[in-house]
Amino acid sequence: MAKNKPFQKLQQIPQHLPPYTPKPIFHPTDQKCVIMSSNANEYTQSGIFKHNLENNESKLLVTYDAIGEEMEAHAQFIDTKNNKLYICGDGSFITYNLNNNEAKLGDINDNYNGELANVGGFAKAVHIRSPEIDEIHILGTYQHCKLNCNQQTITAICSNDYIYCAKLSYNPISKQLMILGGDESDRIWTCHIDGKSNQTKYEWTLNNKLKMSHCITDERDYDVLLFGDIIFVFYFKAIDKNDYKKKYDDIWCLDLLSTTWYKSKYNVPSEIGGESYAIKSGVSDDIHLLDFQNRAHFKVNSYDLLSKPFLKSRRDHYNPLIMGYMKQQENDNLIPNIPFVLKQLILNYYPIIQ
Numbered sequence: 001m002a003k004n005k006p007f008q009k010l011q012q013i014p015q016h017l018p019p020y021t022p023k024p025i026f027h028p029t030d031q032k033c034v035i036m037s038s039n040a041n042e043y044t045q046s047g048i049f050k051h052n053l054e055n056n057e058s059k060l061l062v063t064y065d066a067i068g069e070e071m072e073a074h075a076q077f078i079d080t081k082n083n084k085l086y087i088c089g090d091g092s093f094i095t096y097n098l099n100n101n102e103a104k105l106g107d108i109n110d111n112y113n114g115e116l117a118n119v120g121g122f123a124k125a126v127h128i129r130s131p132e133i134d135e136i137h138i139l140g141t142y143q144h145c146k147l148n149c150n151q152q153t154i155t156a157i158c159s160n161d162y163i164y165c166a167k168l169s170y171n172p173i174s175k176q177l178m179i180l181g182g183d184e185s186d187r188i189w190t191c192h193i194d195g196k197s198n199q200t201k202y203e204w205t206l207n208n209k210l211k212m213s214h215c216i217t218d219e220r221d222y223d224v225l226l227f228g229d230i231i232f233v234f235y236f237k238a239i240d241k242n243d244y245k246k247k248y249d250d251i252w253c254l255d256l257l258s259t260t261w262y263k264s265k266y267n268v269p270s271e272i273g274g275e276s277y278a279i280k281s282g283v284s285d286d287i288h289l290l291d292f293q294n295r296a297h298f299k300v301n302s303y304d305l306l307s308k309p310f311l312k313s314r315r316d317h318y319n320p321l322i323m324g325y326m327k328q329q330e331n332d333n334l335i336p337n338i339p340f341v342l343k344q345l346i347l348n349y350y351p352i353i354q
Helices: 308-331 342-348
Strands: 033-038 049-050 058-063 075-079 084-090 093-099 104-107 124-129 134-139 143-148 153-159 169-171 177-181 187-193 204-206 224-228 232-236 252-256 260-267 277-280 286-291 294-299
Touching: 033 075, 033 084, 033 169, 075 134, 124 169, 153 187, 169 224, 177 232, 224 277, 252 308, 260 308
Parallel strands: none
Antiparallel strands: 033 049, 049 058, 075 084, 084 093, 093 104, 124 134, 134 143, 143 153, 169 177, 177 187, 187 204, 224 232, 232 252, 252 260, 277 286, 286 294
C-alpha cells in the first residue's frame, strides 16, 4: 500500500457535531469555516452549524425546531451571489440567509412545495459561473433543477432517469455537467451547458468512452472534487464492514484536458472510512478529508496528489506552447534572446492547472 506521507492529521472533529450531514460547504465570506446542516445526535440539537476548520470550534446557528421542519436525506448548497444557504430534502425546503441569520421554510419564491422541494433525496449541486450565467444545478433522485442566481428563479429541467445517488461535477473545458458513478454504477453521463442565460434544452448523454475507476456499491464510499481543470476522486473504505466486495482507498485524478485517468501514488489515510467528504476552499490548494463517523480530519495539498505521468502529460501539452510563445517574442524583438537553461526554468514554474 502506498504511504500517506503528504496527509496532515488534524484535530478530531468535535463530538457535538452530528455524524450524519450532507457535504459541508465553505462559508462564502469566511473561508476558514464550513456550513453544515444535520439531524440531532446524543450531543446536540439538529440544525445548521458553522464550524471553523482551523480552531475546531463550532456554532449552532439555528435549530430545525426553530424553523419548524426536520430534514431527512437532504442536500445543501450556497448561492454565493445572494449569500443564501438552501437545504432541500425529500419534499421539504429551507432557505437560510447568511447575512442576517434568518431561516424560513420555502424556496426563493416562498414556495414550500416548489421544484426544489420535489428534487428528491440525496441531491448534489454544482455552481456554474461565467460572464453570462450564474446558476446552480441540482440533481436529486427524481429531478434535475436549475436555480438562476441572477434572476432568482427555479426551473425544473428534466426527470432523473439516469442514475441513483450520483456524484455531480462540472467540466469547465468542455462546458459540461458530469454525473460520475453512483450506487452500483461506474458510468459517466454528461450534459452540455452553453453558457447563455436563456438555455432551455438540456440533454444527458452516456459517455461510452470513459468510466469510473471502480464500480461502488454505495455512493457514500467515494467523493469527487473539482480542482481547476482536473477532478479528484477519493475512494473510502466501505461503510458496511461485512461488505463482501473489495474495499477501495485509492485516489484518482481525471485530466479534463485529455479525459484521461491518472492514479495517485498515495492512498486515503486508513482512519478515513465510508461516508466521508473531500472539500476545498477558494483561497487555498489544500484539500480537507472529513469523516464525521470516525471523527477524523486530514489535510493535503492538491499538487502533492498528482502523479508523475499526469505531470509529464501536462508538461508535454504546455511546453511547446510556452516555448513557441517565447520564440515568437524573440523574433519580434519584444524580448532579448533567452538562454535555453533559463527557458527550462520558466517551464518548470509555469502553472500546470488552469
